[in-house]
Amino acid sequence: MISEILVESTINLSEILTKSLRLFEIIDDQNLKIIEALHKLGPRNLMELSRVTGIPKSTLYNRVKRIRKTGISVEPLINVSKMGLKRFFVKIHTRPGKLATVYNIINNIPWRRIIVVSHEPYDMVFVKFYAPANNNSIIRRLLRRLQHIRLIKSYKIYETHEELYGLKLNSRYVNA
Incomplete structure (x- = not known):
């Protein structure tokens, strides 16, 4: 109820x-x-x-x-590997009162694709980056720097390989 x-x-x-x-x-x-x-x-x-x-x-x-x-949008799916890029999803736990600062810093990074903010259970920033395949440590260096200057508490980086927007999954292609 x-x-x-x-x-x-x-x-x-x-x-x-x-x-x-x-x-x-x-x-x-x-x-x-x-x-x-x-x-x-x-x-x-x-x-x-x-x-x-x-x-x-x-x-x-x-x-x-x-x-x-009606709200339907049509956007291209980018095959980042053909462009010499890798796709990363990053979960960032910000320090209290630093969410807006972290958001503004990350939002101005040119290789940032999407940024999402969440306030529950605590202030988090979720980011999708397209980074150069030959320099994927660039994200880790940025996040370490933000941690060093005490803007973020922690972060987790995930390399993602496929974007499956609205596709029907078939066990022939995805082992899930």
Whole structure:
């Protein structure tokens, strides 16, 4: 009962349902074809999508615009190994009162891809980096320096190999 009250007070479930339903309201055969093409091909220019889907460019433009208004975003998946980079995920436990400072330092690093902040159970910063494959100690050196100047308590670095955004896992490819 208490957990339901907490969920209801912090998350407006009806708002989530209303926003989610907007996506389903616009799904018809053509929009489904567009979404499937975007999923399969990734972001493409409208001419390419028009050719693949068989939908005229002007119609496609308006449909993509409506689809994006529902909250669907299309972003490229970067194959970092082909660019001479490695992908790292870092979990950082900041010292009390230092979260904003650590965030601002890391947010200005050019090889930082994504940064997320969490306050529970204590102040944490989660970061995805793309670092040069031949110089992957650069992240460790940065974090040691932040620890030395007492901005962070601890950190953990994970090298990640695959990004599986919205993919269906198949045991042929992933041993899980």
